[in-house]
Amino acid sequence: MSLLQVVGLGKSYDTETKVLENVNFDIEAGEFVSIIGPSGAGKSTLLRCINRMVTISEGNVLFDGANVGTLGKKQLRRLRTNIGMVFQHYNLVPRLTVIENVLHGRFGYKTTLQGFLGRFTEQEKKRAFYLLQKLGIEEHAYKRCDQLSGGQQQRVGIARALIQDPKLVLCDEPIASLDPNASKVIMDHLKSITSELGITCMVNLHQVEVAQQYSDRIIGLNQGKVVFDGSNHQLTDDRINRIYGTQTRELITV
Numbered sequence: 668m669s670l671l672q673v674v675g676l677g678k679s680y681d682t683e684t685k686v687l688e689n690v691n692f693d694i695e696a697g698e699f700v701s702i703i704g705p706s707g708a709g710k711s712t713l714l715r716c717i718n719r720m721v722t723i724s725e726g727n728v729l730f731d732g733a734n735v736g737t738l739g740k741k742q743l744r745r746l747r748t749n750i751g752m753v754f755q756h757y758n759l760v761p762r763l764t765v766i767e768n769v770l771h772g773r774f775g776y777k778t779t780l781q782g783f784l785g786r787f788t789e790q791e792k793k794r795a796f797y798l799l800q801k802l803g804i805e806e807h808a809y810k811r812c813d814q815l816s817g818g819q820q821q822r823v824g825i826a827r828a829l830i831q832d833p834k835l836v837l838c839d840e841p842i843a844s845l846d847p848n849a850s851k852v853i854m855d856h857l858k859s860i861t862s863e864l865g866i867t868c869m870v871n872l873h874q875v876e877v878a879q880q881y882s883d884r885i886i887g888l889n890q891g892k893v894v895f896d897g898s899n900h901q902l903t904d905d906r907i908n909r910i911y912g913t914q915t916r917e918l919i920t921v
């Protein structure tokens with residue numbers, strides 16, 4: 668069974684507009700998939716339906732056998748420990764240290780009191796340092812996050828997602844606020860560390876060439892519909908133009 672199955676997914680925030688319409692795809696464990704498409708196509712909404720940060724209006728999202736749309740509170744908490752998230756604006760607590768921010772990724776496993784008191788095991792702290800070292804920012808562990816560059820902050824965001832021990836990481840435009848050099852560092856780390864740890868990765872991207880360079884597979888969205896689903900080799904210039912076109916609502920055959 669695929670790790671993630673999206674079946675007939677539809678999403679509306681209001682009664683008039685369908686932001687996602689009949690979206691269907693499966694993601695296998697270990698895949699590195701990019702989602703591309705014009706602004707407003709529904710890329711962020713798609714990721715948010717997968718971990719139910721927004722409610723699902725139609726269809727089903729099945730993650731590791733669980734029907735995401737119908738999970739109760741406790742099961743939803745478990746789902747969110749299995750799905751890490753990396754954000755465009757990092758979503759760190761700026762006045763806390765790097766290591767504290769990383770350890771926040773363990774909150775899903777704690778009781779409220781443990782979380783409040785900041786109780787973490789030696790093993791969790793070791794794991795946090797290991798991830799920071801892998802991401803090349805171990806030396807900044809005790810600095811406040813607001814003293815780091817954007818690229819370094821995003822690496823903290825990645826470490827925080829990975830310390831959850833997730834099966835899937837959803838990255839919502841992780842390099843949109845970074846310059847090309849920092850973007851390359853982030854994409855290199857994301858690719859290598861998820862592949863090494865066997866974690867499946869879905870990345871929303873605005874930069875088509877970055878999607879082509881790093882992904883096994885690319886899904887193109889336009890006006891809430893999947894219009895392309897294929898390998899980076901199949902993503903020709905003509906198909907790119909159609910994904911970003913104003914008339915494209917039908918599947919582009921590959």
Ligand SMILES: Nc1ncnc2c1ncn2[C@@H]1O[C@H](COP(=O)(O)OP(=O)(O)OP(=O)(O)O)[C@@H](O)[C@H]1O
Pocket residue numbers: 680681686704705706707708709710711712713
């Ligand atoms: N919370 C919300 N309430 C109402 N409408 C929303 C909400 N979030 C997104 N939308 C609308 O849904 C549509 C898709 O937005 P979404 O952010 O998913 O697209 P996107 O492809 O990620 O865009 P971008 O690349 O610009 O980030 C847009 O028309 C947006 O205005």
